[in-house]
Amino acid sequence: xxxxxxxxxxxxxxxxxxxxxQCQVDSQVTMMFWYRQQPGQSLTLIATANxxxxxxxxxxxVIDKFPISRPNLTFSTLTVSNMSPEDSSIYLCSVAxxxxxxxxxxxxGTRLSIL
Amino acid sequence: xxxxxQPNSMESNEEEPVHLPCNHSTISGTDYIHWYRQLxxxxxxxxIHGLTSNVNNRMASLAIAEDxxxxxxxxxxxxxxxxxxxxxxxxxLGLDKLVFxxxxxxxxxx
Numbered sequence: 669x670x671x672x673x674x675x676x677x678x679x680x681x682x683x684x685x686x687x688x689x690q691c692q693v694d695s696q697v698t699m700m701f702w703y704r705q706q707p708g709q710s711l712t713l714i715a716t717a718n719x720x721x722x723x724x725x726x727x728x729x730v731i732d733k734f735p736i737s738r739p740n741l742t743f744s745t746l747t748v749s750n751m752s753p754e755d756s757s758i759y760l761c762s763v764a765x766x767x768x769x770x771x772x773x774x775x776x777g778t779r780l781s782i783l
Numbered sequence: 784x785x786x787x788x789q790p791n792s793m794e795s796n797e798e799e800p801v802h803l804p805c806n807h808s809t810i811s812g813t814d815y816i817h818w819y820r821q822l823x824x825x826x827x828x829x830x831i832h833g834l835t836s837n838v839n840n841r842m843a844s845l846a847i848a849e850d851x852x853x854x855x856x857x858x859x860x861x862x863x864x865x866x867x868x869x870x871x872x873x874x875x876l877g878l879d880k881l882v883f884x885x886x887x888x889x890x891x892x893x
Contacts, residue, residue, distance in 0.1 A: 710885050711883040760827075770879075774828070775826050
């Protein structure tokens, strides 16, 4: 299965600042996703990162707050903009081949705390 | 999105089998049933998936009811390392995305 690396693994940021999280995969993949996991909660899908085009955002998430890039088939970034304490979460990247019978593989996430 | 229902938590003894149930009464004929687990401080890990027939792999077995309205993840011999949150998720036609519910917290006692 694909090996996914996320950077940074954790960070503490000041409110009002922005942070860019990187997701690197060791092989080309069709689908890349970004999730958020708030403390003690399950995972919520933020968006699907599309290569060469704008990401597809889920309800409640907007591009201005969570801009996403995907320049190629092995790399994506998620930026958390103008952060507030409510953005303190774990942000996870996952990858899969296209198809509902394809498993997703996850990175270990970025633990973000906003002061 | 088709919904799944799982018990909030379950407890098992080490080295005994564990049966984790999942109800999905609104499943459609083309929905795949996926199971993932999340160990503490890690991202979710794929466990197994199936469509209609029972499935086995090195990690677990998946038993799917004949009417497909429920399924059971079977860990044949639980170990302390199996303590995790287990998620049962339906992957629907045309979506290629996973919608996570609350999952089942599995505790394993030594």
